[in-house]
Amino acid sequence: xxxxxxxxxxxxxxxxxxxxxxxxxxxxxxxxxxxxxxxxxxxxxxxxxxxxxxxxxxxxxxxxxxxxxxxxxxxxxxxxxxxxxxxxxxxxxxxxxxxxxxxxxxxxxxx
Amino acid sequence: xxxxxxxxxxxxxxxxxxxxxxxxxxxxxxxxxxxxxxxxxxxxxxxxxxxxxxxxxxxxxxxxxxxxxxxxxxxxxxxxxxxxxxxxxxxxxxxxxxxxxxxxxxxxxxxx
Numbered sequence: 001x002x003x004x005x006x007x008x009x010x011x012x013x014x015x016x017x018x019x020x021x022x023x024x025x026x027x028x029x030x031x032x033x034x035x036x037x038x039x040x041x042x043x044x045x046x047x048x049x050x051x052x053x054x055x056x057x058x059x060x061x062x063x064x065x066x067x068x069x070x071x072x073x074x075x076x077x078x079x080x081x082x083x084x085x086x087x088x089x090x091x092x093x094x095x096x097x098x099x100x101x102x103x104x105x106x107x108x109x110x111x
Numbered sequence: 112x113x114x115x116x117x118x119x120x121x122x123x124x125x126x127x128x129x130x131x132x133x134x135x136x137x138x139x140x141x142x143x144x145x146x147x148x149x150x151x152x153x154x155x156x157x158x159x160x161x162x163x164x165x166x167x168x169x170x171x172x173x174x175x176x177x178x179x180x181x182x183x184x185x186x187x188x189x190x191x192x193x194x195x196x197x198x199x200x201x202x203x204x205x206x207x208x209x210x211x212x213x214x215x216x217x218x219x220x221x222x223x
Contacts, residue, residue: 033211042201042214043154088153090212098144098169099205099212103153 005102006089012108019076021105023089024069030092032065033099034074037086046074046087081111113138117202117215124222130189132218134202142205143185144212145169145177147198154201160185192222 007022023032031050035043049056049065049072056063062075076083086106090099115136124130136143141162146154146169156169158177166177174196176188189196202215 035212035214040217042216043203043212044214045211048211098142098156098159098167099203100156101146101154103151 006087006105008105009103010106010108012110013079014110015079015081017079019079019083019107019109021074021087021107023072023074023102025072025089025091025102026070027091027093029067032063032072033090034061034063034072035088035090035101037088037104039085043088076107079107079109081109083107084109113213115202115204115213115215117200117218119218120216121219122221124192124220126192126194126222128192130192130220132187132189132200132202132220134185134187134215135183136202136204136213137183138204138206138213139182140204140206140213141182142207143179144203144205145175145185145187146201146203147171147196148201148217149198157187157200158185189220192220194222196220197222 005024013019033048034046036046037043047058047063049063060077065072086104088101088104090101092099118133144159145157148154155171157175160166160179200218203212205212
């Protein structure tokens with residue numbers, strides 16, 4: 001079964017608005033990562049947050065991690081049409097080194 | 112620049128045929144993974160390897176096999192292709208804990 005579940009499954013916003021997507025997972029983790037996938041392409045790494053970190057920023061991206069609730073959120077500020085893509089969270093469990101992905105959030109940013 | 116490449120990018124095969132998808136990385140990563148991506152399921156792990164001669168089953172390994180004879184390559188074999196294996200397949204490599212994964216561009220496989 002999937003380790004991570006993203007919410008919402010799909011999100012449509014206007015350019016300039018912020019987009020927030022959430023990820024919940026099941027087991028203890030070493031770190032949590034967010035990836036982006038443009039249609040028909042491979043996944044590209046966006047940001048990694050360690051299990052002992054609570055918040056991390058990278059450009060217009062802000063990631064939070066709450067290990068007590070086993071959840072993370074990805075905030076994209078001042079969205080652009082080019083942010084249109086699917087976004088996935090991925091976790092590597094404390095017991096191993098393999099990455100397990102959620103089902104993803106499809107983000108559409110309207111110009 | 113280091114990279115990870117998959118071949119072929121597209122493949123159509125018949126039910127029952129054996130098919131091998133190639134994955135080659137020049138990152139010198141020990142950890143390599145194969146995922147399949149289907150609508151509504153996200154990415155599901157098929158097989159993975161932590162190094163030469165090491166292979167492990169993922170959550171959807173039935174009907175698939177891998178072998179790791181060197182660091183650079185992890186070919187995925189469908190022993191007897193079934194229509195349920197029509198999917199997009201992604202290979203990824205990972206340097207280790209707390210590092211990012213690098214993905215290939217994917218192979219779209221259609222089993223008819």
